Amino acid sequence: MSEVPKKHARFQMHLSTAIVLMFVAGVLIRLNVQRWADPTLPMFLSMEIPLFGWPFYTRYSILTLDNEEAAMEPLNGYLHWPHIFADAAIGLSILALVFFIFEWWIIRNRPCVSSN
Numbered sequence: 001m002s003e004v005p006k007k008h009a010r011f012q013m014h015l016s017t018a019i020v021l022m023f024v025a026g027v028l029i030r031l032n033v034q035r036w037a038d039p040t041l042p043m044f045l046s047m048e049i050p051l052f053g054w055p056f057y058t059r060y061s062i063l064t065l066d067n068e069e070a071a072m073e074p075l076n077g078y079l080h081w082p083h084i085f086a087d088a089a090i091g092l093s094i095l096a097l098v099f100f101i102f103e104w105w106i107i108r109n110r111p112c113v114s115s116n
Contacts, residue, residue, distance in 0.1 A: 013099065013103060014102070014103065014106050016102070016106070017099060017102040017103055017106065020098060020102055021095060021098060021099060021102075024094065024095060024098050025091075025095060028054075028091045028094065028095075031054035032052065032053055032054050032058070032087065032091075033052065034052070034054070035051070035052060036051040036052065036053075036054075036057065052077070053080075053083060053084070053087055054087065055087065055090060056080075056083035056086055056087055057080065057083060058079065058080055058083045058084045058087055059077040059078065059079055059080070060077055060078055060080065061077045061078065
């Protein structure tokens with residue numbers, strides 16, 4: 001007779017893990033779009049040069065001072081691609097770590113069911 005093929009288990013996670021991952025992703029996005037000031041510059045200059053990205057800056061501008069006038073070049077900023085890839089890898093690593101910790105904790109605290 002014909003055999004029914006076995007169903008393969010799909011990637012699944014608990015709802016509580018998905019909710020926690022959503023909040024962690026929100027915090028990571030907030031850290032990456034927040035404007036940072038460069039701590040190595042004097043205070044009056046650091047307010048003028050926005051840096052974006054966490055833990056590494058990914059977008060920056062260059063401040064030029066000419067005859068007491070300051071100009072940002074370019075206005076939208078330069079992208080620093082190696083830092084973008086590093087930030088993405090760190091963010092995905094944090095999400096994966098949170099996923100595995102929460103799923104391990106849920107499975108570990110599951111009540112034991114006997115087969116009697």
